Amino acid sequence: MSQAKGEHAILDPALAPPFPQAALPVLRNPQLRKNVAHAIDVIQAKRGRLVAEKADWQELREAAAAIRAHVLENLEFYLEQFEERCTAAGGHVHWAADADEARQIILEILRQAEATEVIKIKTMTSAEIQLNPFLEAAGIKAYETDLAEIILQLGEQEPSHIVVPALHINRSQVREIFARRMGLSHLSDDPKELTNAARAYLRQKFLSVPAAISGANFLVAETGGVAVVESEGNGRMCLTLPRTMITLAGIEKVLPRFQDLEVVLQLLARSATGERMNPYTSLWTGVTPGDGPQNFHVVLLDNGRTSILARPKHRQTLKCIRCAACMNACPVYRQTGGHAYGSVYPGPIGAILTPQLAQMHHAQSLPFASSLCGACYEVCPVKINIPEVLLELRSEVVNQERSTAGRVFDPLYLGLRVAHLIFSRAWIFHLAQRLGRIGLRFFTRKDGWIHALPSAGGKWTQTRDLRGLPPQTFHAWWAARAREGK
Amino acid sequence: MRASLFITCYNDTLFPETGRAVVRLLERLGVELDFHPKQTCCGQMHANTGFRAEAFSQAKRFVRMYQDAEQVVIPSSSCVAMIRDQYPGLMQELGNAELRGQLEALLPRVFELSEFLIDRLGVEDVGAYFPHRVTYHASCHGLRGLHLGERPFRLLAKVRGLRYLPLENMDRCCGFGGTFSVKNGAVSSAMLAVKLQDVLATGAEYCTALDNSCLMHLGGAMHRQYAGMRTIHMAQILANTESSPMETTP
Numbered sequence: 001m002s003q004a005k006g007e008h009a010i011l012d013p014a015l016a017p018p019f020p021q022a023a024l025p026v027l028r029n030p031q032l033r034k035n036v037a038h039a040i041d042v043i044q045a046k047r048g049r050l051v052a053e054k055a056d057w058q059e060l061r062e063a064a065a066a067i068r069a070h071v072l073e074n075l076e077f078y079l080e081q082f083e084e085r086c087t088a089a090g091g092h093v094h095w096a097a098d099a100d101e102a103r104q105i106i107l108e109i110l111r112q113a114e115a116t117e118v119i120k121i122k123t124m125t126s127a128e129i130q131l132n133p134f135l136e137a138a139g140i141k142a143y144e145t146d147l148a149e150i151i152l153q154l155g156e157q158e159p160s161h162i163v164v165p166a167l168h169i170n171r172s173q174v175r176e177i178f179a180r181r182m183g184l185s186h187l188s189d190d191p192k193e194l195t196n197a198a199r200a201y202l203r204q205k206f207l208s209v210p211a212a213i214s215g216a217n218f219l220v221a222e223t224g225g226v227a228v229v230e231s232e233g234n235g236r237m238c239l240t241l242p243r244t245m246i247t248l249a250g251i252e253k254v255l256p257r258f259q260d261l262e263v264v265l266q267l268l269a270r271s272a273t274g275e276r277m278n279p280y281t282s283l284w285t286g287v288t289p290g291d292g293p294q295n296f297h298v299v300l301l302d303n304g305r306t307s308i309l310a311r312p313k314h315r316q317t318l319k320c321i322r323c324a325a326c327m328n329a330c331p332v333y334r335q336t337g338g339h340a341y342g343s344v345y346p347g348p349i350g351a352i353l354t355p356q357l358a359q360m361h362h363a364q365s366l367p368f369a370s371s372l373c374g375a376c377y378e379v380c381p382v383k384i385n386i387p388e389v390l391l392e393l394r395s396e397v398v399n400q401e402r403s404t405a406g407r408v409f410d411p412l413y414l415g416l417r418v419a420h421l422i423f424s425r426a427w428i429f430h431l432a433q434r435l436g437r438i439g440l441r442f443f444t445r446k447d448g449w450i451h452a453l454p455s456a457g458g459k460w461t462q463t464r465d466l467r468g469l470p471p472q473t474f475h476a477w478w479a480a481r482a483r484e485g486k
Numbered sequence: 487m488r489a490s491l492f493i494t495c496y497n498d499t500l501f502p503e504t505g506r507a508v509v510r511l512l513e514r515l516g517v518e519l520d521f522h523p524k525q526t527c528c529g530q531m532h533a534n535t536g537f538r539a540e541a542f543s544q545a546k547r548f549v550r551m552y553q554d555a556e557q558v559v560i561p562s563s564s565c566v567a568m569i570r571d572q573y574p575g576l577m578q579e580l581g582n583a584e585l586r587g588q589l590e591a592l593l594p595r596v597f598e599l600s601e602f603l604i605d606r607l608g609v610e611d612v613g614a615y616f617p618h619r620v621t622y623h624a625s626c627h628g629l630r631g632l633h634l635g636e637r638p639f640r641l642l643a644k645v646r647g648l649r650y651l652p653l654e655n656m657d658r659c660c661g662f663g664g665t666f667s668v669k670n671g672a673v674s675s676a677m678l679a680v681k682l683q684d685v686l687a688t689g690a691e692y693c694t695a696l697d698n699s700c701l702m703h704l705g706g707a708m709h710r711q712y713a714g715m716r717t718i719h720m721a722q723i724l725a726n727t728e729s730s731p732m733e734t735t736p
Contacts, residue, residue, distance in 0.1 A: 019670065019673075020669065020670050020671070020672065020673065023670070023672060023673050024672055027672055027673065027676050033676075331658050331659040331661065331677050331680075332670075332673055332677065334677075334680075335673055335676040335677055335680070336673055336676075367536075368536075368666065368669050368670065369670060369673070370663070370666065371626070371659050371661055371662065371663025371666045371674070371677070372534060372626070372663055372664075372666070373626035373630070373659035373663070374626055374627075374630035374631060375626075375630070375657070375658075375659070377630070378630055388575075391533065391534065391536070391572070393536075394534070394535065394536030395536040395537075395538040396536075397536055398535070398536035398537055398538075399536075412535075412665065412668070412669065416531070416532060416535060416537050416540070416665075419527075419531065419532070420532060420537070420540040420543070420544075422526070423495065423526040423527040423529075423544055423547075424526075424543065424544075424547075425526075426523065426524035426525070426526055429495070429526045429527075433498075433499050436499070449709055451710075456668050457668075459667075459668040459669075459671035460667060460668055460671070460706075462671060462672075462675065463671075463675040463678065463679075463707065463710065464667075464675075464678070464703065464706030464707050464710055465706045465707075465709040465710045466702070466706055467500065467702070467705070467706075467709075469499060469500065470500070470501075470502055470503070472502060473498050473499055473502055474493050474497060474498045474501075474502035474504075474505035474506065475493070475498055475521070475523060475525075477502055477505070477506060478505075478509075478521045478523075479523070
């Protein structure tokens with residue numbers, strides 16, 4: 001199994017342990033690391049091939065970045081336009097300031113529809129507001145219909161990726177979950193057989209459940225329409241069979257014009273799954289009499305987004321189109337998988353989005369969960385400079401923490417304060433080098449290397465040696481050479 | 487041609503042989519080097535750890551120190567990336583107009599070593615001799631920050647006796663990341679373990695780079711594991727000639 005008992009992932013930023021701690025069980029789990037690395041390598045290779053064949057890839061990125069930036073500059077206008085046009089087409093638009101409001105609105109709609117069951121298209125936004133457990137407690141059973149989400153729901157596991165949420169689970173583990181939960185002890189781990197089992201399980205739900213919940217990849221202001229992309233066709237079923245349809249979308253998901261989809265859909269499919277076009281793209285606007293759901297609601301969720309919008313350097317975070325290319329490219333995510341991030345949004349985008357959605361009250365370890373290698377920025381289809389935002393957030397965390405009692409004697413804080421003093425004057429720097437050489441002599445072995453250091457240094461020497469300080473610094477060599485006239 | 491050498495704090499302290507190699511190499515190529523004796527650190531560690539005010543004060547120090555330099559050469563890609571990518575933001579936020587102007591005038595004159603050799607001096611063959619099997623680690627800041635591109639390979643290709651062995655997944659980070667290697671020591675180590683597999687699989691005798699910080703990370707693990715490979719800054723390869731061979735280091 002991918003998770004031992006007592007290691008159940010916590011994706012609530014308010015409750016999750018800090019990243020370095022949360023990463024440990026994964027780092028010690030070879031099966032999980034292998035599953036994650038394998039899945040990512042497959043997607044990355046496909047993406048690489050399909051990006052390479054696009055001669056205008058950089059221009060597309062520029063265009064998408066410009067569209068998304070323009071939306072964020074004029075968000076109020078486009079949201080109101082969307083509301084007006086969606087309403088005119090027969091939809092109902094609701095505004096939710098936070099997760100609680102969104103959950104209440106959805107519950108109320110479902111109660112009015114007299115639904116005791118609801119089917120769901122994969123939506124990370126519903127995971128953000130922890131909708132399923134809330135509905136369950138209110139007596140409404142939510143059924144996921146995306147294959148990966150079914151695996152997670154039946155296996156009682158949490159998503160570890162925003163596009164392929166069950167990528168940490170391999171097919172023999174899927175077989176085990178299906179066999180156990182669907183009562184199919186004869187099931188093999190043949191992907192076709194597993195898919196058929198899921199299909200049989202789903203058909204009953206599609207035909208009987210009266211209400212559906214979706215997310216939105218995009219909202220189109222010009223038409224008041226909603227766009228959802230998916231790979232399996234389950235979304236298409238949810239969009240056509242139920243009488244009541246609820247779309248939950250973050251307020252940043254809006255695009256100005258229908259034709260903007262041409263740009264973003266090209267980028268999304270190639271970035272997300274390494275496909276030229278995703279298999280199913282569903283677009284719908286309001287209600288069509290006699291066809292599809294006759295009762296259509298859109299819930300626009302803020303939940304911390306306007307506070308991000310208000311800050312010019314941070315605003316780019318909301319350009320995200322949830323393709324997950326950044327997590328697929330991230331060398332940190334490749335080792336830890338998604339659960340270590342303690343949020344439904346893992347990886348580099350999660351590291352900047354989660355603490356901001358939590359208004360910097362939680363998830364302060366996430367901005368530091370990056371080596372700043374820049375791979376995320378390089379692949380981002382809407383050019384979010386994730387390292388830049390990480391640095392902004394790091395500085396905010398340090399400002400929050402630096403004066404708190406617990407941090408005064410924290411080795412890292414102390415070290416950086418001392419280092420600043422050292423670098424402020426050359427003579428202090430040179431003195432510190434001399435003192436360092438004397439101090440480290442105690443830890444330096446005969447071969448000239450340090451194998452173990454105390455305190456924060458021990459975090460280095462747990463896996464790496466450190467060369468002892470050489471007897472002469474460069475500047476001393478330079479000065480001696482100058483004295484000798486070269 | 488005159489140039490001022492900014493050696494960087496960690497090269498000065500931990501890797502003086504890299505500095506000596508830069509001096510030998512550039513003087514051999516006819517560059518008149520000077521060295522500002524009061525130089526310390528570019529501020530990268532503080533900036534990347536979130537200590538912005540401290541980083542700014544070090545950035546200010548750097549800009550003032552080198553505003554009159556004809557050009558500055560720095561044998562560390564991450565420090566150059568710090569100066570190029572982060573100084574403007576720091577000056578914008580915390581500096582005044584005078585400082586911003588000084589930085590703007592200085593930035594086009596700051597070069598990483600391979601940029602300096604190829605773009606400024608226009609040389610690829612620096613007359614080096616290094617009869618060893620070598621692989622090259624493209625440090626993230628060199629690769630994605632400075633876009634060094636083919637420069638390192640063009641330099642290595644002209645080194646006599648050197649056999650270059652390509653590295654799989656060359657664009658993948660080694661997991662150093664400055665204070666990340668300590669704050670997230672376990673994750674950093676896991677990244678290092680994966681990187682080291684690729685590096686060792688090349689079968690090279692040396693792993694080189696244009697940044698000693700990655701090499702300190704990789705080299706530290708090689709030493710811990712008795713891996714039979716060592717790290718070497720590219721300046722030391724380029725400084726090496728038949729008539730004047732390399733200094734040996736532990």
